Amino acid sequence: MVNFNLLFDPLSIFFLFVIFIISLPSAVYSLGYLKGEYSQGKVTLAWFLLSAFVLSMVLVVTVSNIFIFLVAWEIMSLVSYFLVVFDTEHEKSIQAGLIYIVMTHIGTAFLIAAFLVMYQYAHSFDFLAIKNACQTMPSQVKNIVFILLLIGFGTKAGIVPLHIWLPYAHPQAPSHISSIMSGVMIKTAIYGLIRFVISILGVNSSWWGILILVLAVISCLVGVIYALMDHDIKRLLAYHSVENIGIILLGVGLSMFFINKGMPYLAVFSLIAGLYHLVNHAVFKGLLFLCAGSVYKATGTRDIEKLGGLIKKMPQTAIYFLIGAMGISALPPLNGFVSEWLTLQAFFLGAFSAIGGSKLFLGVCAGMLALTGGLAAACFVKAFGITFLALPRSRHAEEAKEVSFSMKAGMFFLAVLTIIFGLAAVPIMGLLAKVAGASTGIDIGNMRFSLNNLIINPQVGKNIYLSTPLLALALVASAAAGFSVYLLFARLKPVSYKTWDCGYYKLEARNEYTATAFSKPFRIAFSFFLMPYRKTQKIRDSFYHVKSFAYETHTISVFKKYIYAPLVALVFKSASFMRRIQPGSIHLYLAYIFAALLFLIIFMQKF
Amino acid sequence: MMKITLILMQAAIFIGLAPFLSGLIAKIKNNIRMRKGQSVFQPYYNLVKLFSKQEVISEASSWIFRATPFIVIASSLVAAMLIPGQRMGDLLALIFVFALGRFFLALAGLDTGSSFGGMGASREMFISSLAEPALCLAIFSISLQLGTTNISALGGIRAVSVSSILAAITLFFVTIAETSRVPVDNQETHLELTMVHEAMVLEYSGGSLALIEMASYIKQMILFFLIAQIVFPVGLRGMSSLTQTSLWVLWYFARIAVIAVMVAIVEVSVAKMRLFRVADFLGFAFALGIIATVCAMLGV
Structure with a gap:
């Protein structure tokens, strides 16, 4: 019995919003991006796949039935696979596609297993029936289902060590698709975790939250450290997705931790922080991928060591990239700042209310989040500085031209959103509170997260305040004050001259600091x-x-060397072992069929 | 309105006194080294001098290079406004506000195409990203005692606990790294192998350099203020009479000067360490921060 009802509760609506807010500018962007890059037939194909991709994601977040959920999930995976291998002429695309499709199917296998266990108890595919059945599920089974769901969705989200496909697949797709994949598709896994673990399964023991927090911290650090080492601008961004999924999961994991500890207020607050970072990451990562695509389109290379000086050739793209970089580096008053601050506050408030060792655990997690923030800022100084500043390092960069109007329009839209999501923090938190309340099943009627329309106040009675509009105002006023002092006192007009070169007289791009040196x-x-x-x-x-x-x-990837390479070797070894039963003799095959038949007859008779 | 005036006044005092602190540190260092040394007001003379000099801007650079001094000074001024701890004064927000100025300074370092700038930018981001977790934990352990991350609550500490001493030491380590002092960096040298902050701002001159210098003076004063506020919670409360008020103000700034003296003593008594040893230095600070958090947890 399968029902096709769609679900439009706050959680679904929130994710629909995220999907559309990124897909729209990406689609507009692709108008200019696809032009000249691909043949007419491929452009049509790209549009078809884009529509199918967005539609499948819409289905994933709205269906109310695990059977259809799996179907939609699979469509989403397959369509995104075709998008990853869209540039079929590149050897790399095929390899990336292979890694992607293998990993995503491993994830789906775990999901199917989890859903089958759920079905065993509910005898129905319906979300509601499963939710009711989960209340009587033994806690051991719940633990197993949780682990299965975590691996299944974790593969899609790119939690370390399941992130291996992400840095291959995301950069290989056309840039507007990278932006949707990184901005939205991996978030559907977060949707899955919130929907199935928090909402349907119900948080059972406190180690669930702790496990997610630990994995999240590892993802943050591993993602950002690899991003620092990478000089392919799109792969660098893909690694940052691993990092940011970690930050989002910090919020989600904290929320689960607090649900279990019986602290509903903090559970809602942490989930708000996580969801806020989710939408923020969608916005700025979408923006950064579009900008990276513009750079690729204009220069034909993704290697930042060959770029440089683009701020003069592509001034608008540079500004959009800078805004995105500031957002992801959590610089005030943009959006990343608000959500990272909220996450830190969630840690602090949690540590303050918690007892015993949890205090220290939460404190160390917060410290690691701060380290991640510092490293991310360093990485984006590198990404922006090497790509856009100083002198061009190659002919490609020298001949770059600003991209077309539709591409600029897509980036402009997301850049404006990056600023708006920073300044309009209070109303957004109000909306997210509804989503968080509905998905955790906690009544938020008397919870307040802000003092008024300008000032965030994470907990009533606690003397903690933050106001991004006021902060922005203070920043602008102070900069203006600095500027007027400068105008007033620095009377001599500045002159333009060569960069100091220690008397070398031939300073050129080769003398510049490179990304390798920077990192x-x-x-x-x-x-x-x-x-x-x-x-x-x-x-x-x-x-x-x-x-x-x-x-x-x-650098050598420890995950590839110590986990995936041995695993792949094992698969090949067992496959070649299995090959022995397939020597090519038809007589033997007939004997197999006969044996199988005999086995089946005996099996049916006896059992 | 009253609050805004108060915030602006305190910010103004911070700006006015910040260069003096650097002059004081330089003077003490020179005296310990048996030198006469420059006047304590030298930083003020330097600022005036810089404004009267003509600025040279690199041909390779872009608007980022020109805009950076204003963004950097804005980040320091906003941090100074956060300090009085009215509604906006949040310790965690302070980390991010400083990060804004540093981000642009590092970009400006890369903007001129000089290797010095790139080297400085790379090292500065390296040091600051490692300092951040220690800073975060120091704030965390203090806030755990106070129950809030608001800066004004620091004034409410009644007694100095073990945890706050440890947090202050952590903060002291971070301050040494963030204000480019020996053993992490050296403000006095222009030797390319050792400089970090100075390399990053090497291409700046004239008024722009003055603004950047001013910004780092203010940042330094804010960090000293935080340490002072933790170690010496304000003792004199009454502000009824004029003498009491002036005593209070004197004590308020004397504490900051004490921290400056300590920094100066540390600077002359240790040697600068290799860049990669800084990771150990700040790792130690992080460990101290953890111990401070444990102490805060135990309530001592």
Whole structure:
């Protein structure tokens, strides 16, 4: 019995909003992006796939039946696979697509397992019936279902160590698709976690929240450290998605932690923080991917070591990228700042109310979030500084031109949203409170999160306030004050001259700091994890004269080396072992069929 | 309106006194080294001098380079306005406000195309990102005692506990890193191998440099103020008579000067460490922050 009813509760509506708010500008952007890049037939195909992709995501967040949910989930995975391999002429796309489809199906397998267990208890596919059945489910079974759901959705969300597909697949898709994949698609996994774990299954034990918090902290740090090391602008952004999913999960995990501890107020507040970061990440990551696409379109390369000086060639794209970078680095008064501040406050308020070791645990998590924030800022100084500032490092960058109107329009829309979501924090928190209340089943009637329309006040009675509009006003006023002092006192007109070059007289792009050099301190500080590999080679004319110098460095992914490579090797090994039963002799195959038949007959008779 | 005036007044006092603090530190350092040293008012003379000099702007740079001094000074001024701790004064927000100025300063370092700028930017972001978790934990442990992250609540600490001492030491470590002092950085040198902050602002001159210098003076004073507020909670409460008020004001600034003296002593007594050792230095600060949180948890 399958019902096709759609669900429009606050949680679904919130996710619909996120889907559309990113898909719309991305679609507009793709008008200009696809032009000239692909043939007419491929452009049509791209539009078809885009529509199917958005539609499947809409279905995922609105259906009220696990059977249809799985179907929609699978459509979403398949369509996004076709989008990842859209540039079929690239060898890399095929490989990325393969990794993506294998990983996503492993995830789906776990989901199916979880849903089957749920079905066993509910005898129905309907969300409501399952929710009722879950109340009588034994707690051991609940734990198993939770783990299955966590692995299933975690694969899609890109939680470390299941993130392996993300840095391959996201950069390989066309940029407007990367923006939707990173901005929205991985968020459907968060939807799944909130819907199935918090709302339907119900948080059972306190280790659920703790497990999610630990995984989230690891995802944050691993994501941002790999992002720092990467110099492919789109892959760098993809790693930041791993990081930001971590930050979102910090909010979600905290909420589960507090639900279990019986602190409804903090549970709602933490979920607000998580959801706020979710929509913020969708907005700024969508924006950054569109900007990266513009850079790619204008220069033909994604390697930031070959870029530079684009702020003069593409002034508007540069501003949009800067706004996105400021958002993701949590700089006030933009949107990332608000949600990271809220998450930190959730940690603080939680630590204040909690007892015993939880205080320390929450404190250390908050410290790790701060470290993540610092590293993310460093990474975006690198990404923006090397790509857009100083002198162009290659001919591609020198000949870059500003992109077309429709592409600028898509970026403009998201850049404005980045600012609005920072300034209009209070009304947005009010709306998110409804979503959080509805999905946790907590009555938010008498909860207040703000003093008035301008000032956030996380907990009534606690003397904690934040107001982004006032902060923005103070910043603008102070900058203006600084500017007027400057105008008043610095009377001599500035002159333009060459950068100081220690008397070298030939400063050019080759003397500039590179992204590899920029990230070197981090590479050394985190060398225990990154295991950097370096090779230097002198190429000599003769014994006395070194003609040139070759230097090569890269880092080794511990996850690939210690988890995935052995796993793949194991699969191949067992496959070649299994091959022995397939020697190609038809007689043997007939014997197999006969044996199978015999087995079945005996099986049916006996059992 | 009253509040706004108060905020602006305190910000103005901070701005007025901030350069003096740097002059004081330089003077003490010189005296310990048996030198006569510059006047304590030298930073003021420097600012005036810089404003009267002509500015040179690199041809390679963009509007980011020109706009940065104003953003940096704005971030420091807003931080100074947060300090009085009216509605807006939040300790956690302070971290982010400082991050804004630093972000643009690092971008400006990269903007000129000079290797020095890039080197400075890279190192500055490295040091600050490692300082951030320690700073966060220090704030956390103090806030756990106060029950709020509001800065004004710092004035409400009655007695100095073990936890707040440890938090103050953590904050002291972070301050040394954030204000580019020995052993993390050295403000006095222009040797390319060692400089961090100075390398980043190397291309700045004239009025722009004056604004950036001013911004770092203010930032330094704010960090000193936070430490002072934790270690020496304001003792004199009454403000009924004029003598009492002036005594209070004197005590208020004397505490900050005490922190400055300590920084100066630390600076002359240790050697600058290698950049990669800074990770250990700040890791130690982070561990101290954890211990401070444990102490706060135990209520000592």
